[in-house]
Amino acid sequence: MDRIRLSGGNSLYGTVAVSGAKNAALPLIAATLLAPGWHTLENVPDLRDTRTMLKLLEILGAEWEREGKRVRINTDNLSGTEAPYELVKTMRASVLVLGPLLARLGTARVSLPGGCAIGARPINYHLQGFEQLGITTSLNEGYVEAKVENRLQGGSVYFDKPSVTGTENILMASVFAQGQTIIKNAAREPEIANLIDMLTAMGAEIEGKGSDRLTINGVTRLKATVSSIIPDRIETGTYMIAVAAAGGKVEIQDCVPAHLPALTEKLLRCGVDIEVGESSLKVCCPISRSENRCQLKSVDVTTLPYPGFPTDLQAQFMALMALGNGTAVIHETIFENRFMHVAELERMGADIKIDGASAIVRGVGRRGLSGAQVMATDLRASASLVVAGLAAEGETEISRIYHLERGYENMVKKLADLGADIHRISE
Ligand code: EPZ
Numbered sequence: 001m002d003r004i005r006l007s008g009g010n011s012l013y014g015t016v017a018v019s020g021a022k023n024a025a026l027p028l029i030a031a032t033l034l035a036p037g038w039h040t041l042e043n044v045p046d047l048r049d050t051r052t053m054l055k056l057l058e059i060l061g062a063e064w065e066r067e068g069k070r071v072r073i074n075t076d077n078l079s080g081t082e083a084p085y086e087l088v089k090t091m092r093a094s095v096l097v098l099g100p101l102l103a104r105l106g107t108a109r110v111s112l113p114g115g116c117a118i119g120a121r122p123i124n125y126h127l128q129g130f131e132q133l134g135i136t137t138s139l140n141e142g143y144v145e146a147k148v149e150n151r152l153q154g155g156s157v158y159f160d161k162p163s164v165t166g167t168e169n170i171l172m173a174s175v176f177a178q179g180q181t182i183i184k185n186a187a188r189e190p191e192i193a194n195l196i197d198m199l200t201a202m203g204a205e206i207e208g209k210g211s212d213r214l215t216i217n218g219v220t221r222l223k224a225t226v227s228s229i230i231p232d233r234i235e236t237g238t239y240m241i242a243v244a245a246a247g248g249k250v251e252i253q254d255c256v257p258a259h260l261p262a263l264t265e266k267l268l269r270c271g272v273d274i275e276v277g278e279s280s281l282k283v284c285c286p287i288s289r290s291e292n293r294c295q296l297k298s299v300d301v302t303t304l305p306y307p308g309f310p311t312d313l314q315a316q317f318m319a320l321m322a323l324g325n326g327t328a329v330i331h332e333t334i335f336e337n338r339f340m341h342v343a344e345l346e347r348m349g350a351d352i353k354i355d356g357a358s359a360i361v362r363g364v365g366r367r368g369l370s371g372a373q374v375m376a377t378d379l380r381a382s383a384s385l386v387v388a389g390l391a392a393e394g395e396t397e398i399s400r401i402y403h404l405e406r407g408y409e410n411m412v413k414k415l416a417d418l419g420a421d422i423h424r425i426s427e
Contacts, residue, residue, distance in 0.1 A: 350369060
């Protein structure tokens with residue numbers, strides 16, 4: 001399996017451009033199932049996960065073509081309604097085809113995604129929401145079998161927790177439902193607003209964008225359109241943290257600073273300089289060669305639904321706090337097992353103690369980590385190990401980097417262009 005090898009100690013300088021958001025591209029690709037014709041999606045990142053979603057659409061009968069960042073998808077001739085286990089087990093976001101298939105074809109059979117490294121990842125909220133729309137669901141041989149009984153009926157859907165893909169699935173299932181659908185305690189992530197913009201451009205009637213209460217008035221049909229994927233806020237945040245860890249001065253371009261309120265605040269408290277532009281961020285963290293190097297203040301973090309601190313940046317921020325000048329408490333409230341990176345960071349000399357849903361991180365100082373051979377366990381954990389490797393003394397080798405390549409486009413090249421000593425080793 002391929003691996004990444006990096007030598008720490010180089011500060012990062014220059015500019016880096018952010019790619020389209022993985023977690024917007026996946027629902028927007030699925031949404032093309034709602035209407036026949038040629039859909040155009042701009043700024044689609046070329047990732048393992050987007051390739052998997054496009055493969056799934058092919059299995060369902062769609063055809064697609066990519067030209068640079070533009071992907072065109074035709075769903076005139078859908079020939080299937082089943083998402084197979086072999087594919088769904090590699091990417092749980094495959095469940096996002098449930099909503100559009102039920103809306104367009106009235107039936108769907110999708111493998112239960114199963115758990116993953118960060119948690120059980122149930123989809124009960126999705127299924128409960130479908131039931132409110134006149135859809136019957138059953139579990140059979142590891143598959144969700146769902147069927148519209150007579151006609152999709154508007155209903156009231158309440159999420160116990162603001163589920164991102166749950167909100168997206170119900171949004172897509174309800175666009176043709178008779179009458180009005182209300183989603184309460186809806187998730188408010190920017191990727192959902194991106195989906196709402198696409199559905200509205202296709203002819204859907206949706207109110208409440210950006211709020212936790214969404215109202216959908218059913219229509220009879222939608223049309224294919226042109227939509228653009230928003231910049232990836234988690235990739236943006238990952239590079240902000242990387243500069244804070246390695247030191248240097250980097251302009252992060254083609255991003256939406258307003259999508260990162262919590263991380264920006266936390267990095268400012270760590271002592272990092274951040275200059276916010278319209279669609280770019282300048283991150284500056286000089287590390288002087290003298291003894292009084294730019295200290296990183298240790299700062300506590302609790303992960304929360306948007307606009308709180310994103311769980312998808314928790315692992316990367318923990319790697320940064322491992323370099324801190326004090327003790328930081330990192331509390332994970334979204335997933336029950338999102339500390340898989342701790343053991344790997346400890347191999348690099350980090351001092352972290354897990355206490356239930358919290359990790360107590362005693363900083364070892366800017367040059368306190370040492371390079372080591374470590375293993376990626378999930379997408380954001382692998383990004384955390386890259387952040388640590390950039391700052392560690394010596395060489396770090398990260399195995400199982402297929403995890404990283406699910407969600408970061410050209411990360412090795414982007415970091416090398418900023419001056420990092422990083423290479424991808426093909427085996
Ligand atoms: C989305 O996952 C993202 N994935 C995740 O990003 C992200 O970490 C997560 O939202 C939280 O922000 C995509 O958008 C493709 P949830 P999702 O439903 O929708 C519980 C990454 O690294 N829950 O918002 O699956 C769940 O267990 C990935 O890019 C239920 O109990 O997450 C969790 O505790 C990782 N039943 C909480 O709700 C359900 O039916 C929030 O999960 C659904 C969720």
